[in-house]
Amino acid sequence: MNRSRISIFLISVLSLGLMVSGGCNNALGDEPPDSQPVQRVTITGTVTDPAGHPLPGVLVTPEPADKTSGPIPEIAIYTDKDGHFSWTVPSGTYDFVFHKPSYVTHKVRVDARPGKTVPHLKVRLKPS
Template structure:
């Protein structure tokens, strides 16, 4: 590969990397992404029907107002104590909880600037 082709390839990779790290969920040119201070942290604990924490539950917020699907970020899983934390822009979300062997569960959350998001306590039921 000659130096010119390598430079073009490297610049392309760098551009893609910058888009991903900047959060490329708004490539349409609409309103810019909210500033960090405008994001709300939703926390919670996932337990089974006996109240024991469940580790490795997939937690995904889906914007209720936007049917385009989940927020395109890295998946969040509950820790060994069943806890999770996810920071989202203001809006209404259906937080989806998935774990093999358990029924899918959704919780509606409103993330309002200046108001503390509720701490969720989610109980998953076995299939």
């Protein structure tokens, strides 16, 4: 390896170490120690094709839909072999986006608030 590659590698490792140790709390969606703890809500769902068969490997991404929604530490998740997903997000309103090649992208608005019942999402993707 040349020196520039080694330098980039070391900077990457050090940056990751800071994030894991809490040195970049806000980047990870955590609140500073002097504020109220972030309340989180778990959203679950199942994604199927038009015939009702489970769709594994659907990309699921929640996008904050209002200013009260918190940052999301993970970038995206995929449905499992049975088309299921589960994602815990900070309290707020989100547009859950479902994307799979050969299917039409679908959005579902979810109001994720502590104490509010959030139904298990049932999404049927249509072929494109």
